Amino acid sequence: MKKVLLVILVVLAGCAQSEHGTGIDGRESVSDAALHALMAQRIEELYQRxxxxxxxxxxxxxxxxxxxxxxxxxxxxxxGSLSSIATELMQLSESLDLTESNRQQFQALSQNLQSASNEVRSAAADASSEDLANSVTRLQGTCTACHSLYRGR
Ligand code: HEC
Incomplete structure (x- = not known):
């Protein structure tokens, strides 16, 4: 019985040592921060995907x-959420530092965002993928139309 315990202890000691260096079966384990980051982030993410x-x-x-x-x-x-946000955008435009004519244009562009969002919503609800793709393209156009005029000012 004592012999068995001794063998177990020896094996356990061997395992503890194998953390750095050669284990009993000849395997080597390494631990390294850069390697860990490569595995934990990039490789794991790609593999999971x-x-x-x-x-x-x-x-x-x-x-x-x-x-x-x-x-x-x-x-x-x-x-639907985008459409509600467009309403907020129109309200927000009241407090933006814009000339009156630019404010009106900004509101018109917000209105376009809203109608394009509603269009995407009905196209998605109708499950017509062709209409959906077109309406999403139109929606995207409403983003860039406003950005080209009012973003980065
Ligand atoms: C009515 C005008 C208007 C519309 C429509 C609009 N945007 Fe913007 N957007 C702006 C303005 C102005 C800014 C710059 C605001 C700022 O940074 O203070 C901006 C900034 C952004 C930013 C940068 C935010 C950051 O962190 O710097 C993103 C992303 C963005 N818009 C996405 C969109 C998308 C996507 C859409 C369409 C679905 C859209 N916007 C539609 C006016 C608009």
């Missing part, structure tokens, strides 16, 4: 359809 996408490749048609509908409802919700 590959795993998710590879798994996604096996989705069945009903699953794909369900995912598409889930994404569509998320798009519709987000577009």
């Amino acid at each position: 590959i795993e998710v996408l590879a798994f996604d490749q096996n989705r069945t048609l009903p699953e794909l359809d369900q995912d598409r509908r889930r994404a569509a409802s998320e798009i519709a919700n987000s577009a």
